[in-house]
Amino acid sequence: MASNDLGVSGGAPPSSSEELREETGTTTDARARTAGDYTWSVRERRLTAPPQRGWGLLSLIAKKAGGSFSQEPEDMVDYSTPDRVQCNLSAECQAVVREVFADLAPTEVVDYHVHIVGHGDSGSGCHLHSTTKSWLHPVKRLKSAIFMAAAQVPDMDNGDVQYISRLLRLVEYYVPAHVLNEANTGYLHGKICLLAFDAYYEKDGRKNMDRTTLYVPNEYAYQCAKEFPDMCVAVGSVNPYRTDAIQELENCAANGVTIIKWLPNSMGINPKDEECTPFYEKLKELNMALLIHVGDEHTVNAGFIDDSLGNPLLLRGPLDHGVKVIAAHCASEGKCRDIDNQNQVVECFDMFLRLMREDRYKDLLFGDISAITAFKRVGYLIRLLEATDIHDRLMYGSDYPVPAINLVVSTKKMARYGLITQAQRAAINELYDFNPLVFDLACKRLARGPNGESFPPAVFKAHPKLPIQQPTASPSMAGPTNS
Numbered sequence: 001m002a003s004n005d006l007g008v009s010g011g012a013p014p015s016s017s018e019e020l021r022e023e024t025g026t027t028t029d030a031r032a033r034t035a036g037d038y039t040w041s042v043r044e045r046r047l048t049a050p051p052q053r054g055w056g057l058l059s060l061i062a063k064k065a066g067g068s069f070s071q072e073p074e075d076m077v078d079y080s081t082p083d084r085v086q087c088n089l090s091a092e093c094q095a096v097v098r099e100v101f102a103d104l105a106p107t108e109v110v111d112y113h114v115h116i117v118g119h120g121d122s123g124s125g126c127h128l129h130s131t132t133k134s135w136l137h138p139v140k141r142l143k144s145a146i147f148m149a150a151a152q153v154p155d156m157d158n159g160d161v162q163y164i165s166r167l168l169r170l171v172e173y174y175v176p177a178h179v180l181n182e183a184n185t186g187y188l189h190g191k192i193c194l195l196a197f198d199a200y201y202e203k204d205g206r207k208n209m210d211r212t213t214l215y216v217p218n219e220y221a222y223q224c225a226k227e228f229p230d231m232c233v234a235v236g237s238v239n240p241y242r243t244d245a246i247q248e249l250e251n252c253a254a255n256g257v258t259i260i261k262w263l264p265n266s267m268g269i270n271p272k273d274e275e276c277t278p279f280y281e282k283l284k285e286l287n288m289a290l291l292i293h294v295g296d297e298h299t300v301n302a303g304f305i306d307d308s309l310g311n312p313l314l315l316r317g318p319l320d321h322g323v324k325v326i327a328a329h330c331a332s333e334g335k336c337r338d339i340d341n342q343n344q345v346v347e348c349f350d351m352f353l354r355l356m357r358e359d360r361y362k363d364l365l366f367g368d369i370s371a372i373t374a375f376k377r378v379g380y381l382i383r384l385l386e387a388t389d390i391h392d393r394l395m396y397g398s399d400y401p402v403p404a405i406n407l408v409v410s411t412k413k414m415a416r417y418g419l420i421t422q423a424q425r426a427a428i429n430e431l432y433d434f435n436p437l438v439f440d441l442a443c444k445r446l447a448r449g450p451n452g453e454s455f456p457p458a459v460f461k462a463h464p465k466l467p468i469q470q471p472t473a474s475p476s477m478a479g480p481t482n483s
Contacts, residue, residue, distance in 0.1 A: 043227055066149030067404045073173035073435040079185050085178050089430065094179050096427035097438075100445045104457040106175040109190030109441065110233075110468060112259075112291070113328060113370035113397025116167070116194045116216055116224065117151075118160035126160060127199075127215035129302040140302050147299065150404035150436075164224065167192075167400070170437045171231045189231060192400075192437075193468060195261045195291070196221040196237040200268050200304055203275065205243035211304035213266055218248070222255045233468045235291065237261040240269060240279040249279070253286045256469045259326070260290050264309035265297040271309075272317035280321035289324035289466055291368070295348040296334030299402075311336040312351040319355070319364050324466065326395065327352055330367040332380035349380050356390045366466060369459070370397030373443045375410040378417055385419075385449030396444065396460040403440035404432075411443070419447045 071088075078086040087094065118126030119133075131137040132144035153162045174189035182188070196218045200211040209215075221234035236252035238245050238260055252260065260283065262269055269276075271292065283290065294312040297305060312331045319325055331352035337343040338351065355365055367390070372381045384394075403409050411425045420428070424446050432439035441460065448454055462468055 066146040067152065067401075067406060067436065069152065069433055069436075071434045073170050074187075076173065076187075076434050077176040077178050079178075082185060085185065087176070087178060089176075089179065089434070090427070092423065093427040093430045096424060096442060096446070097175065097179050097431070098181075100442045101175065101180055104445070104460055106180075106188035107190055108461045109174075110396065110460070110462045111190070111192045111398050111400070111437070112235075112326065112368050112395050112466075112468075114167070114192040114194055114400045115197075116164060116220060117197075117214060118163060118216070118220075120160065121158060122160045124160045124220050125215075125217040126220065127209070127212065129213045131302045132213070137302075143299070144302075146405065146407070147401065150406075151401040168228060168231065170400075170435055174435065174438060191231060191233050191468070192398075193233045193235045193259065194221045194224050195235045197261065197263070198237040198239040198242075198267060200266070201239045201241040202268075203241050205241060207242075209303075211268065213300045213303040218252060218255070218257075222257075225256065235259045235261050238279075239267055240273075240276045245279055246282050249282050249286060249288065253288065253470055258288055258467050258470055260288055261292075262290060263293040263297065263300055264314070265293060265305055265307050266300040266303070268304055268306065269309060270317075271314040276317060277321065280318050280323050283318070283323045284321065287470075289326060289366075290318055291326045291328055292318075293328045294331040294352060295329055295336075307334060308336070310334065310348070311339065312348055312355060313339050315355060315365070319361050322364065324364050325366070326466065327355075327365065327367045328397070329371050329377070329399070330369065330380070330384055330394075332372055332377040332384070333374075349383065353387065353390075356387075356393065362393075363465070366393045366395060366463065368395050368397035369444060369455070370399035371402050371408075373414065373440070373447070374402065374408045375413050378410070378413050378419070381419065381447060382417065382449055385447060385453040385455070386451075388453055391456055391459065393463075394455065394459045395463045395466065396441070398437055398440045400437060400440070403443075404436035409440075409443070414443065414447070418450070 076089055078088065089097070117128070118124045119128055120126045128144065131140045133141065135141055148159065151163050152166045153159045171189050171192055173187045175187060177186055177188050195216070197214050197216040199215045200208045202208055216237070218236045221236065224232045225234040234255060234257050236257040238248045238252065242248065264271060292315060293310060294315065295310050296307045297310060312327060315325050315327065331348040334348045335345050336348045336351060338346045352367065355361055356367065369384065371377060372384065411420065411429055414420050415422055415425045428439055428442045428446070431442055444455060445460070
């Protein structure tokens with residue numbers, strides 16, 4: 001999926017993707033290499049990748065469900081003739097864009113939740129579970145195809161390059177300055193936080209790739225942030241059951257990382273496990289936060305899934321050690337056991353609100369609003385808009401490529417629930433065709449609660465208590481650790 005040169009050993013990169021696969025293998029673990037070995041160039045790989053193949057039959061089916069885009073992000077405005085700029089957005093769509101950014105500059109936007117994924121076909125070190133690529137598991141295969149189609153990846157070959165290339169273009173061509181009546185030409189954009197994703201580890205420290213649905217090495221996120229510092233920020237991922245977990249946290253910090261991503265349901269992590277105590281102590285020492293999925297998980301489940309590990313009340317583990325936690329999606333899907341109260345079955349979202357309103361966690365617990373416009377979550381979006389007492393601890397996330405999936409986000413349902421007007425719906429649907437990242441932002445900026453409640457502009461900026469990069473760090477690509 002993403003765009004990379006992801007080259008291998010320190011000399012010149014292989015001359016073709018075939019040679020690269022020969023040297024690295026399609027599921028190479030980047031952590032087995034030395035720092036000097038992991039020296040790919042995202043820019044170079046994008047330039048040297050073979051041409052993208054056309055959409056096959058499966059891809060065409062997945063494209064309809066995933067992301068049927070007829071426009072490119074750079075085509076919102078034609079700047080080829082500076083004295084005669086041609087805008088390809090309708091007047092109504094331009095008006096909505098101006099409303100979205102009336103009190104928020106595009107350059108201020110920070111998206112805390114953006115996924116990078118890949119097959120490892122270009123030496124990226126990424127990995128997807130074999131069942132996601134096999135017709136012996138048709139449901140998982142089709143789900144994977146839909147997910148990738150939303151990211152405009154039509155085939156498995158060179159998928160890493162296609163994924164990251166598309167994502168970088170969505171950021172680079174975010175909002176035309178012309179539409180905002182800016183004097184300058186070109187496009188304005190903020191930053192996206194790219195999430196690494198660690199493997200499943202047994203409690204004895206053994207990596208279990210059979211139980212790993214998705215793996216994205218930290219070095220991949222580092223490299224994107226290093227080569228595109230005006231657009232990308234690296235978010236690390238370290239499974240606390242790794243034997244070298246502390247060392248890898250230090251490596252993340254050396255590369256400017258301030259946030260560590262967990263998806264306990266898929267990674268097999270219990271946040272209340274006492275074995276995590278040294279990990280939490282190191283996080284606090286390094287002033288790092290945890291971005292933890294809470295609630296049910298339906299996407300990253302091919303290798304392992306245990307939704308009981310997504311119980312928001314398990315966040316008391318890191319919180320009680322003084323670690324800052326961002327509850328991804330605000331636990332806006334699924335039910336869990338109220339382990340505070342006789343294990344009654346309750347809504348995960350209610351447990352999230354309980355924690356957010358406990359005084360002892362007011363400087364520690366935050367929530368991101370990623371995926372909150374998904375059709376299954378819209379009811380919780382209304383409740384979140386109404387919860388104005390916690391808005392100062394919410395931050396923006398898109399969960400890309402999720403908002404690009406046709407089947408997931410329903411503006412029709414948002415309009416039916418009164419979150420947006422029919423006129424706004426038509427305009428943001430037009431935005432979706434050009435740029436699903438801007439579409440996602442518009443959905444959340446325009447959404448209104450029953451009494452006119454909305455998310456304040458500060459939600460969509462870098463949170464003052466959650467810096468996105470270490471203050472003194474530079475993206476130096478400190479060497480990976482071995483595991």
